[in-house]
Amino acid sequence: MRGLFGTCSWVGCDRPAWRCDLDHVTEYNHADPGSGGPTCACNLNPKCRFHHGLKTHTRGWLDDQIIDAHGIVWTEITTPEGITVRRQAANTWLLPELGLLPCDHSDPTTSDPASATRRTTGHAENAPKRTRTRLEAKHRYRMQQRAINRRHRETDQALAALDATDDGLPPF
Numbered sequence: 001m002r003g004l005f006g007t008c009s010w011v012g013c014d015r016p017a018w019r020c021d022l023d024h025v026t027e028y029n030h031a032d033p034g035s036g037g038p039t040c041a042c043n044l045n046p047k048c049r050f051h052h053g054l055k056t057h058t059r060g061w062l063d064d065q066i067i068d069a070h071g072i073v074w075t076e077i078t079t080p081e082g083i084t085v086r087r088q089a090a091n092t093w094l095l096p097e098l099g100l101l102p103c104d105h106s107d108p109t110t111s112d113p114a115s116a117t118r119r120t121t122g123h124a125e126n127a128p129k130r131t132r133t134r135l136e137a138k139h140r141y142r143m144q145q146r147a148i149n150r151r152h153r154e155t156d157q158a159l160a161a162l163d164a165t166d167d168g169l170p171p172f
């Protein structure tokens, strides 16, 4: 993923990727890997320390990663003001097949035998019911916001397709 992006994946940042952290876009869930973001090309990108910290510690920022129908990987940043900007992974020409590789984590209940085993140990059932931590609540909130943004994206694309076919002419 460092090779694909070349730089920090944050829109407008050009710090070299080899000096960046690899970040799970949708946060990895250590307690229950099946319910968090996967460790997969679709969910990993390089972030410099500054932008990794901005995402992790500053309220209101949301990032997402999209692989379009052509296998091109995009990162999308939504600012605290609600403005969304996108950036294409810079080195797609170097690794054109990467975005077309199928994911192998579609079924979280079977893809990770370790987590399946862990769930049946009984420890969780016997432990006192714990309320959701602030961190879990934050990650859950972000997953919901990403889902909303993705729905808006699909609506935009559907409307654009409608515009294009409206009068049989391309939209220009």
Ligand SMILES: [Zn+2]
Binding pocket: 008, 009, 010, 013, 014, 015, 047, 048, 049, 050, 051, 052
């Ligand atoms: Zn950066």
Ligand SMILES: [Zn+2]
Binding pocket: 038, 040, 041, 042, 043, 102, 103, 104, 105
């Ligand atoms: Zn994936």
